[in-house]
Amino acid sequence: MRTTDDSRDIFSTALNAGSRLWWAGCWIRATLLAGMWVTLAWVPVAELPRACGQLLIGVIALSIAFAHSTPGGLDVVARVQGTDVLVNHLSRTSGRATIDASGLGEGLGALMATLVYVGWFPVTGFPVAVRSVGLALAVCYSWEALLQAVIDPGWYSTDDPPARAMRVFRYAIPVIFAGIITFVLLPWQPADSQVPLLVRVALSASPAVYYLVWAVFDVMLRASAIALRNSQSLWRWDIWGDVHSSVKNTLVFLNQYAEDPDPDVDELRGLIRNALVVVDDFRGQLIGAQVGGAGGGHVSDLWNSVVRALGNTHKAQYALDDASASMELSATDYQIAQRVLPDLFSNAMKAGASQVGAKCSIEGEPRVIRVEVADNGAGMPAVGAVNPQTSLGVLRERLRERNGGIEHSRNATGGMTAVAYWHADRGVGLPGIGRVQGP
Amino acid sequence: MNIVVADDLFWPQETVRFALAADPATKHHVVTGVRDPEELRRLPDLGTFGLAFVDLDFRNTSGKSGLFALRLLEQFDVRAVVYAADDEDNRALSLMAAFRFFHPHGLVSKGASSAEIRQAVTVIESGARLDTPAMRRYARPRGLSYIDRLLPRVGDLAIWRALARFTDRRTIALAAQVSPRTLDTFLNDRFDIVAEISEAFHFQAPPATPTPVTPALTAGEARHARLAPLHAFALTHRRFFDDAELEKLLRERDDGRDPPTAGRGPAARR
Numbered sequence: 001m002r003t004t005d006d007s008r009d010i011f012s013t014a015l016n017a018g019s020r021l022w023w024a025g026c027w028i029r030a031t032l033l034a035g036m037w038v039t040l041a042w043v044p045v046a047e048l049p050r051a052c053g054q055l056l057i058g059v060i061a062l063s064i065a066f067a068h069s070t071p072g073g074l075d076v077v078a079r080v081q082g083t084d085v086l087v088n089h090l091s092r093t094s095g096r097a098t099i100d101a102s103g104l105g106e107g108l109g110a111l112m113a114t115l116v117y118v119g120w121f122p123v124t125g126f127p128v129a130v131r132s133v134g135l136a137l138a139v140c141y142s143w144e145a146l147l148q149a150v151i152d153p154g155w156y157s158t159d160d161p162p163a164r165a166m167r168v169f170r171y172a173i174p175v176i177f178a179g180i181i182t183f184v185l186l187p188w189q190p191a192d193s194q195v196p197l198l199v200r201v202a203l204s205a206s207p208a209v210y211y212l213v214w215a216v217f218d219v220m221l222r223a224s225a226i227a228l229r230n231s232q233s234l235w236r237w238d239i240w241g242d243v244h245s246s247v248k249n250t251l252v253f254l255n256q257y258a259e260d261p262d263p264d265v266d267e268l269r270g271l272i273r274n275a276l277v278v279v280d281d282f283r284g285q286l287i288g289a290q291v292g293g294a295g296g297g298h299v300s301d302l303w304n305s306v307v308r309a310l311g312n313t314h315k316a317q318y319a320l321d322d323a324s325a326s327m328e329l330s331a332t333d334y335q336i337a338q339r340v341l342p343d344l345f346s347n348a349m350k351a352g353a354s355q356v357g358a359k360c361s362i363e364g365e366p367r368v369i370r371v372e373v374a375d376n377g378a379g380m381p382a383v384g385a386v387n388p389q390t391s392l393g394v395l396r397e398r399l400r401e402r403n404g405g406i407e408h409s410r411n412a413t414g415g416m417t418a419v420a421y422w423h424a425d426r427g428v429g430l431p432g433i434g435r436v437q438g439p
Numbered sequence: 440m441n442i443v444v445a446d447d448l449f450w451p452q453e454t455v456r457f458a459l460a461a462d463p464a465t466k467h468h469v470v471t472g473v474r475d476p477e478e479l480r481r482l483p484d485l486g487t488f489g490l491a492f493v494d495l496d497f498r499n500t501s502g503k504s505g506l507f508a509l510r511l512l513e514q515f516d517v518r519a520v521v522y523a524a525d526d527e528d529n530r531a532l533s534l535m536a537a538f539r540f541f542h543p544h545g546l547v548s549k550g551a552s553s554a555e556i557r558q559a560v561t562v563i564e565s566g567a568r569l570d571t572p573a574m575r576r577y578a579r580p581r582g583l584s585y586i587d588r589l590l591p592r593v594g595d596l597a598i599w600r601a602l603a604r605f606t607d608r609r610t611i612a613l614a615a616q617v618s619p620r621t622l623d624t625f626l627n628d629r630f631d632i633v634a635e636i637s638e639a640f641h642f643q644a645p646p647a648t649p650t651p652v653t654p655a656l657t658a659g660e661a662r663h664a665r666l667a668p669l670h671a672f673a674l675t676h677r678r679f680f681d682d683a684e685l686e687k688l689l690r691e692r693d694d695g696r697d698p699p700t701a702g703r704g705p706a707a708r709r
Binding site for chain 1: 450500524549605
């Protein structure tokens, strides 16, 4: 098995985190923007239209960002007349780390929102406290938007690692951003100087926190890679245990039977077919296609394993009766069926069938399980070893132990229908089909 | 004699039944089976069985282990043989615990031939116990048993469990809620017994003792040199250390409470 490469795991985690952080970021920015709209309550009516106009840019940009990351979101935007060009552009850039209309819009929106409170043409009439709070909200908005760039998964890409110059630039982002904030926050107008110096200094210095976030993010990424490696190793040992329990044990019993003084060759064939089906059943459990296996399970899972292990889809069509598919067998009955079904199935194959159908039923009291395989084959050559009547002899004898047997009859297609039946595992109190409530 | 086979797989039960049916001398035995220990507990007529074949690992069907089944069988006075893949290294501790806490009448390997199965049943039917080299490996060595040296306190389970899940010393200590110093002491104290068990049961190569190989190890390196083999050991035996029944047995041992059938079995239990 391949060993894990930490840098790949780190990149995968960064991608997983990136998409979720982007979504969370949209909501955080929406909240901040909502807060800025609230501050407009303190604006004189004359200034209101301009302030609203400036904040509206952010609203539109953020709506596009939401549409970008919501499934079907862009389709909603496309319903608005004249947005074709925008939607086409956005669907091209969706999911790619590139400068697009959405990003530019948010940048412009953040700047215009900041300029509501400070800068060269600030809105007048804000109480000092409201202006400071509004400014803090606007800076936080840009801060959050740029955070996405600082911890962008692209920095960790193994497919397309960032160039050296870009990696250096990453260190410079907080410094450049701090410079921009400081510049915009200079007291350009009398209204600007209302904002206390302490607030302005704190906001200017805030990008330094990026370094902390970055460091924490990196630690989390490395920790997740280690956790992944540890769980992979646990998983490998578990799988090894499962392989041992289901597959190796089956082979141990096969080997043991083969080593017995006088093994029956048909029983050996049956055990080998069973082992093949167990391997395919195990595959089903491993890839999560089924849950049961040796611990009982659905008839459909067993059927799929049998077809996969023994069938040949070039030669024949295989069908399981719909009602049987969801039927559940207890652990014991499932394992008996794991022996019975492959034998009946392979006999149908040997008879040259081009269509093989299977059915399972559980009826009566005590419960009797019937597994039926119908084929349209011409029948088997009458040579002793492959005669179904003899090759199923051992199996028949085993089923007799459970008050069962095997019956053959000719069906309407000219082929054979074989039915194996046995009394369901008596069970001892577990509810469920195929089990009987114990006293 | 009524015989019950407790195994998550159905075919071991058939193997026992086939083996006994093949000889006129043993064909009078009636063999039935259950797929998990819970089912064994629900058997209305459990006390009527003369013998049980018990597997130790029921990963496919149940969260309960063979230790749970053995406790149950002793409570109902049913003789038990452990029926396990005894040559798999991840079974060794379960087998040791089975013989440490209970009194199974024998050990029958999953690879046993029909003749061996018949012989085991005949011996036990006569009232004797099996005495095979394979079984003697797991029966308690003189002095403290391996299990008692590996897990002197029930609290050690938390460290073994953390050792399987994590690879970093500080994380292991954090997960086990012990100080890193306590963990170091633990690693130091358990290193020899792990080496001894690994050697006695031929698991791969025994873990390398750090000092002779590189005498100039720093204290930190020495800690790591002990951590890696113990982590591997904990990983191999993870299912054993995770077993809730084991925890219960250790707690009973630590509390000085006697295991379920104390006083019934021959001689003292410790």
